[in-house]
Amino acid sequence: MRAINSLAVTIAAAVALAACDRKVAVDPPPRATDKAPSPTQTSLIAVPINADTTALKRALERAVPKTLWTINRRERACVKPQQLKVFGKEVEVTPPIACTIVGRVTRGPLRLRGVGDEIIVDVPLSATIAARDVGGVLKGETATGAAMAHARVQIDITPDWRTRGTARISYGWTKAPGINFLGKRITFTDEADAKLKPVVRDVEREVNREIARIDIRQQASEVWRQSFTALELNRDKPPVWMRITPQRILYGGYRMEGQQMRLNLGLEAITETFVSGRPTDPTPTPLPNMVREAPTPHLDVRVPVLADYSQLQPVVDRALLKRSARPFVLPKVGPMTVKFGKSTIYGAPDGRIALGVDVAMRLADRSGQPTQGRIWMTAVPNNKPGSAEVHFTDLLINGDTDGVGGDLLITLGQSPGFAPLIADALTQNFARDLRELQGKIKRAVDQRREGAFVIRTRVDGFEIGQIKAYGNGLYLPVRMVGGASVDYRPAK
Template sequence: MRHGSFAAPKQAQFFRWGLGALSVLALAACSGRGDRANAPVRVHDGIALPAEASIISVPIEADLTSLAKGLDHAVPTTLWTIDKRVARCIPPQRVKIFGARVKVLPAIPCALSGVVTRGPITLRGSGTDIVAEIPVNAHVTARDAGAKLKGETADGAATVAAHITLDFAKDWSPTGKVRLQYGWTTPPGIDVLGQRITFADKADEKLRPLLGKLQRELPAQLRKLNLRAQAERAWRSAFTSISLNDDHPPVWMRITPQQVFYGGYRIEEGELHLDAAVDGNTETFIGQRPPNPQAPALPDLVKGTPGNEVRLSIPVAADYDQLEPVLQRALSKRSARPFLLPGIGPVMAQFGQVTAYGTTERRIAVGIDVVATPTSSPSSRIQGHIWLTARPINQPGSAQVTFTDLQIQGHADRLGGDLLIALGNSPGITSLIATSLEQNLTKDLTGLIAKVRAAIAERRQGDFLIRARIDRVQTGILQAAGNGVYLPVRAIGRVQIVYRPTRT
């Protein structure tokens, strides 16, 4: 059995599927085969496979480490300093004398000094939430003129979480929005004479401008991820031919994208994954690797989720020279018994060479050398040639090939051709030929799909990792061509092309 595709019908090549692999066949030369008088017209056309509409996943990946480094470089490590006087660091002290409270110490003012710094900015995230974590530390010292506060110090700590959401313009330029969440894990404050003095409210005022700083810096840092450059690389990589089978013979799927879709992003293990896909045409070729299509400039981004479905046309075919020996054996076995012909009686028939090929109107032609001898008149022996044409058919979704609409014609080496016509039209011949020509391509179809599945499961082509799978198979309507009977098969599955450069 053969599985093939023809880039141009005038240059059709013919292939056979045998022993679980594709193999090349050449039809036997016409000389001496089927060139007898009254032979049906031999055609040499092939089946041109249609280009199929497909959608291929081309995810774009970016390491967020550079974004974290960029934000870390853009935001100063010293967020602000503290240098101010507080009128009542220590409230007035009173004692109770004869039932009355008497102030013995006035309120003590103090001077606060200190610094608020941040630690390294780190990124984490999941789903669509990118979180820049900023550790903040405050160190405050309090002193008063009377030296009652001898450099009392306080430390505070907060974790600021900057939640970043991304979007993309149609020219692939990234944009982002930031919202802050934070809370003091240890509010900065001082315990003096049983009093707790906190400064978190003052620190909060200084944290708010950090949001504006991050919002201003984010677009520039996002541009450094070079997402457009990676999108262009993924776009160009999709204009390729993927090997479906290495040899006997090579089978290729050529992809010609037309548009790019963006369906959102997600964060996984510190990497940004853009869900991108291209839609375009897929074609199947057999033989030499077809040239890659010319890739135009990266088109505008289209937002949407078109899915991921690849369609391949991979016909399964029966070569005519595979049918010839099957029919030859059946006729030879049948020749042991006479054929009963109306008005003639029993006729013994010996069958010689069988020739099969494609003829007009998508029919198959079968020629049989015959020597017919009526048992009542052995001297009336007739030698000639019978020609049969038939139309191969199948039921939708079935790989079982049957033949219908049989038509017989004959030619003899002398008068008596009517005997051959009668012999050819006898039920013993027509039913035998129709039954012998029947083929079941299910086994061949199963073997083909299994081999293609194994070939495309995962393979590397340069810096690109290609993963593909076949989810379901649909069979079409049989067609007879010049070089074989074709069962169109549509394989539907998924293909993903990921830029994954090899590391040295």
């Protein structure tokens, strides 16, 4: 024990002499100039487009007249001759009875509805027909009838975004127009059918004409152009942005929702993420031809968790300040009172971080001038696959080894209370930042509006990659997977 105390006194005296002459100076490790990459991945974002079909209804209302047809003609045989079989021969007992047929068929308001991938146009028909001057016996008898015509429309979109359609018209009498006369039922469906055929052709032609006027390309072009943008994933601490650069647009058909035709489109885009201010928007390209392929939306984004060294420095300083309240016990020296100045942290070459800290130290039971100097430490950050817990390995401590003061600095740096303390402070900070960032991103991307877009994002999970030190920070790649959809809703 006397030998150890004597050694401590000798070292303290040497340290004091060294402190009077100069501060211990060491060259800092070189700085790395490389930057963490901006991760790039391909995602497929659902971008459904709604096409309003009310214009089709208005056009049909204009094209299809209220009165579809009228009739006013003399028929020589409204009632055919009645025959009886006499002695095996057919004998007419009544002559054919002539009459005048008058009437008209009108339509009610058109109704549009959607069933699956069909637009159905319902055309209610009403027939009013009269038979007058029936053989001079019946002054007039009015018959009414009703029918429902259905135009079943299917729409196709060509690769260059033009619309074309096919319409099939069908109808049936729910109440055939006719009158009862002389015990017979006289119906007028043949006359009505003959008049309805050209009307059906007109409706089919008008439907196909109006379908061709549905402008899908304009909406698709606007969605495509505005999709060359950057979306904010996290506002600050740290700011995270995702830049979208569309590559292709996929079309997987449509379905009717009320009077809206909802196109199933998917935007295949390169998604890049940046831990910085808003990146510049990519330059839009012209709308490409669509690819007829059912889109399966998926969000696959690499979210870089980048710990800026300036953000790590106060964490280390607080840890060292708290630790300096207790002496450091150095082997063969004894308890040392240590005061720390502000630390310096930056990226060093070969994926290492460098940390320098000013130190003033002296024996706990001695007075006088402390030994002053700077300890430099470099280390390699590591983490286990899928874990945000960071460990620092291959620690190298540097000091001025030409004097006793430098030896003390190295001894302090290698002591159990110094390097593990810094490593633990950085580890805890990084894991906490990652948890907070994940929560912020989930909240930020749940549903939000960006200009004309309403963005809905579902985050299914995060996958953590391998940490690495770069010149601009500690970089932990995190893969965010889930789904995303963008509704185009321009302000009215």
